[in-house]
Every structure is written in structure tokens, then in C-alpha cells.
Amino acid sequence: xxxxxxxxxxYGTAWKENDTQRCVEDALAAGFRxxxxxxxxxxxxxxxxxxxxxxxxxxxxxxxxxxxxxTKFTSIDGxxxxxxxxxxxxxxxxxxxxxxxxxxxxxxxxxDSYVLHGPSRSRGLTSDxxxxxxxxxxxxxxxxxxxxxxxxxxxxxLHLLCESAKVRPAxxxxxxxxxxxxxxxxxxxxxxxxxxxxxFSLLTANQQIxxxxxxxxxxxxxxxxxxxxVFRFAMQIGMLPLTGTTDPSHMREDLDSxxxxxxxxxxxxxxxxxx
Numbered sequence: 001x002x003x004x005x006x007x008x009x010x011y012g013t014a015w016k017e018n019d020t021q022r023c024v025e026d027a028l029a030a031g032f033r034x035x036x037x038x039x040x041x042x043x044x045x046x047x048x049x050x051x052x053x054x055x056x057x058x059x060x061x062x063x064x065x066x067x068x069x070x071t072k073f074t075s076i077d078g079x080x081x082x083x084x085x086x087x088x089x090x091x092x093x094x095x096x097x098x099x100x101x102x103x104x105x106x107x108x109x110x111x112d113s114y115v116l117h118g119p120s121r122s123r124g125l126t127s128d129x130x131x132x133x134x135x136x137x138x139x140x141x142x143x144x145x146x147x148x149x150x151x152x153x154x155x156x157x158l159h160l161l162c163e164s165a166k167v168r169p170a171x172x173x174x175x176x177x178x179x180x181x182x183x184x185x186x187x188x189x190x191x192x193x194x195x196x197x198x199x200f201s202l203l204t205a206n207q208q209i210x211x212x213x214x215x216x217x218x219x220x221x222x223x224x225x226x227x228x229x230v231f232r233f234a235m236q237i238g239m240l241p242l243t244g245t246t247d248p249s250h251m252r253e254d255l256d257s258x259x260x261x262x263x264x265x266x267x268x269x270x271x272x273x274x275x
Contacts, residue, residue: 007034007068008235008258011251012200012244013049014038020048021055023246028056030251036173036198036242038072038117039102041082046071050106070113070171071102072151073132078117091128095135099144113171114145118152125160137167149173149198155186162193173198173242178206179274182237191238200242202230212273218266224257231257233270 011027013020013036024035035053038044053069056062073095076087085097103109114136120126139145149171150161162168172190176183176199183199190197209215210226219229227243231254234241243254262270 005033005068006196006240007032008240009231009255010034010036010068010070010198010240010242012036012242013045014043014244016048016244016246017045018048019246020045021052024049024052025056026248027251028052028062030248031255032251033062033066034068034070036070037106038074038115039084039098039105040072040074040079040117041084042074042078042080046102046105050108054107064108068112069106069108070115070149071106071111072115072117073098073136074117075120075128075132077120090131092131092135095132095139099139103144110143111145113147113149114139115149115151115171115173118150119157122154123156125157130164133161133165137165140167147171155189158186158189158195162195168193169195171196171198171240173200175199175201175205176234176239178209178270181275182234182239182271184271187238196240197238198240198242199234200244202234202241203227203243206230209270209273214269215273218262218269222260222262222266224260225253227254228257228260229262229270232260232262233267236262236267237271 011032013024016023035049037046037049039046057064084101085094116132119129136148140148147170148167150169151173153172158172172195174183174186187197219226231241245251245254
């Protein structure tokens, strides 16, 4: 992507609470250079991410320019009582308030990718969704954000957004299920429209794959871990995967998935499991 170094792997920081800073420090030490978070205290501790980044920079391990830093605006229905904005404010103002809070939490002057955490309903886009997106476009036009994205989105909603947005999303981030073809229709649309597909819950949403004899035969023959096989598969079908492991050894193992290739036949086998 022009102007941005997008890494081949993202470290996801959801559901780590007070362990967030330690996990992000370990992820950066292991070699991750893409960090995904959100200004949603219900599931994320964004300030812990920022503290880890600041500490790693102060130690000379990384620079801010080394990082691809992605955070999200979360509407009020996705928040708990610890809001990063005034709930009485118009939604476009809430975006600006949440973004300013994110910069403070993350101790940075810009964000590489700013993501709408999800549309306000499961079908279509509401006037609030459009107001939020226009405010996000404004942040990009001001130079505070390099790229925009959207998460937890349907293909119909992505079509609507791409048709009418002044700035189309550069990223889509969805939970990815093997039983749904690894979100195949969405991935195809993204590929055809220069949108990078980010897949999360690749392991936790697909536990059944680890009981598949055909999958386990591939793992055994290639000589990798099951997690590595899933992540390598994701990369080879054009996906930018997220991992959220809290174990430093698993972080290093996950990153090692960039070091080998699956055969075309192995990719086809994994893609077709459970369809």
C-alpha cells in the first residue's frame, strides 16, 4: 500500500486487561510491528498498548516509524460506562473526542489505520454511520490518519460504503470462520477493490479444524504447528491475519509462519474444509 508499510501479521490486543502492556511489550520484542487496538475499554486497554510502545521506544528497541498502529472508533452501543467521549455529543464530535483520546493513550501524533468498529446495525448503513465515516474522512484529510478501515461489516454494507464514501476503506477486519469459506465472498470483493482483508479469531473461531485428519496430515507433513498452518494459509489466500496469544513463545512461533509455504493443494484443502 502506497505510503504505508503494512506488516504481514498483526498483534491483536483485545481482552487482555491489565496484562495488555506486558503482552504488547512481548509482542514487539518477538518482532511484531503491527499492533491492533481500540478505544473501547469494554474489551481493550488502549492506554496499556501506548505504555508498552513508549517503553519499547525508550529502550531503543523500536521507533514509532517502525510500527503500523491501528485503533478504532467504537459507537456507544459497543461501549460500557467508561466512554472516551461525551455521550450527549453528536456522533461526529464523538469521533473527534475518541480520536484525541486515542492519541493520548497511544502517545503518538498520528494513526496508521483508523477503523470504524462496526456499523450500528446488521443491515444497511444509518445516518449515524455516515456521520461517523465523514468525520473519519476529515481526520484523514487533516493528515492525522493515513488510512481508514471498517470492522464487523457485511458484504452488503461494504458495497454501500465503497459506492458512496469520499475515502473508501483500505482495510476490512472481520471474524473469519472456516465453515463460511473463510469469508470467501468478502475476501474476493476486497481483492478486486484493493481492500486488505484482516482476519481475526482465526484459531478461536475454528477449533474444529484442529480435529480434521486432513488438516493434521498437512501439519505433520509440513512440520509446523497447527496455528502456524492456519496463519500461513491465511497469508497465502491474501489475508492479513491477527493473533492475540499471550504466550511469548507462541508469539515467536506465529511469526515464524512467514518462513515456509504451503502447496497449492494444501491451501485448497484447508480452504475447503467444512464447506
